Amino acid sequence: MHTLAVARSVHGIEHLVAAEIRHAGLGVVREVRHREVWFEVTGPGALELRLADDVLLVGAVVDGVGPRRDALRRLASAAAGVDVRAVAAGGPPEPGERSRGVEVSASFLGRRAYNRYDIEDAVGPMLGRPYHSRRDGRVPPAGAASWRVTVEGERAVIALRAGARPLHRRAYKVRSVPGTLHPPLAAAMAYLAEPKGLVIDPCCGAGTTLIEAAALAPEARTLGFDRCGEAIAAAAANGPCLAWARADAGRVPLHSGSVDRVLVNPPWQRQVRLAGSGHRLWAELRRVLADGGRVVALVPEVPRGWAVLTRVDISLFGRHPILAIMTPDKS
Numbered sequence: 001m002h003t004l005a006v007a008r009s010v011h012g013i014e015h016l017v018a019a020e021i022r023h024a025g026l027g028v029v030r031e032v033r034h035r036e037v038w039f040e041v042t043g044p045g046a047l048e049l050r051l052a053d054d055v056l057l058v059g060a061v062v063d064g065v066g067p068r069r070d071a072l073r074r075l076a077s078a079a080a081g082v083d084v085r086a087v088a089a090g091g092p093p094e095p096g097e098r099s100r101g102v103e104v105s106a107s108f109l110g111r112r113a114y115n116r117y118d119i120e121d122a123v124g125p126m127l128g129r130p131y132h133s134r135r136d137g138r139v140p141p142a143g144a145a146s147w148r149v150t151v152e153g154e155r156a157v158i159a160l161r162a163g164a165r166p167l168h169r170r171a172y173k174v175r176s177v178p179g180t181l182h183p184p185l186a187a188a189m190a191y192l193a194e195p196k197g198l199v200i201d202p203c204c205g206a207g208t209t210l211i212e213a214a215a216l217a218p219e220a221r222t223l224g225f226d227r228c229g230e231a232i233a234a235a236a237a238n239g240p241c242l243a244w245a246r247a248d249a250g251r252v253p254l255h256s257g258s259v260d261r262v263l264v265n266p267p268w269q270r271q272v273r274l275a276g277s278g279h280r281l282w283a284e285l286r287r288v289l290a291d292g293g294r295v296v297a298l299v300p301e302v303p304r305g306w307a308v309l310t311r312v313d314i315s316l317f318g319r320h321p322i323l324a325i326m327t328p329d330k331s
């Protein structure tokens, strides 16, 4: 029997996560929901998903979890019925990882006569020992098998995190900058861009978009520019690139028509705006883009003079930017 899994994602890119699962032959997608893609695991490699925030292996789906405290008994009994070995076996092998006991993190919507710690302490001891409670701010040891309980309405899902840490936490990202991009969203930009030839980011920050593009298409040549020296140093610490260089996005040091793909999330929050001659960014991208080239941008609105080929509305940390594949509007 195949293990059922849930890939969690940024809202807006669920259908791209589903496509990534299908293309990678990881599983059969059963349902796409708000921030979740449910799939049956049919192949290895769930931890290689780049567009998902995390992958969880489903142990139990429990109905009738009401707001009263007797719901805790129902959850505990459902957890006791989980075949922990079979669930873990459905995920990737992680030698030694499951040897340090169990921790649980619970979340729920709506008013209830119990809190998250009550759920965790009801379920945790049923899933393995030693159980490490989070009550009173205690922090479970690294290496404990990490279970999640989510309760929505009267339905709860008890699931085991497939990897040792959430997928969105990339090992490469050792340095950051203000406004740095959530890696799965950068991966979604790269996925939409279909990187090839020369790929640039004129506001590269810590380099996330280009590092994700290189992971997807190692044959592409990547070049990252930023006006800020600290950003360039962060990008260089995070990953390799043809060059990480200081430059103003309004004066990209490249020949006209030489760039095949642009990935960019320019600063647009009130506190952080394009500096220097950044107001020329879009005119400059028009100049450097080769015929047939495309820009994939994460922006608050589509800039004037650009035609949108694909638009994905995102919801992230209370903001609602647009992920757009664009080409210069020649009409």
Ligand SMILES: C[S@@+](CC[C@H](N)C(=O)[O-])C[C@H]1O[C@@H](n2cnc3c(N)ncnc32)[C@H](O)[C@@H]1O
Residues within 6 Å of the ligand: 177, 178, 179, 180, 181, 182, 186, 202, 203, 204, 205, 206, 207, 208, 209, 225, 226, 227, 228, 231, 247, 248, 249, 250, 265, 266, 267, 268, 273, 274, 275, 276, 277, 278, 279
């Ligand atoms: C939202 S951040 C980009 C984050 C990046 N994608 C990442 O993952 O770290 C915007 C970047 O634009 C840079 N920037 C602002 N004005 C610029 C300009 N005129 N030219 C080039 N870079 C600029 C900032 O220094 C900042 O690093």
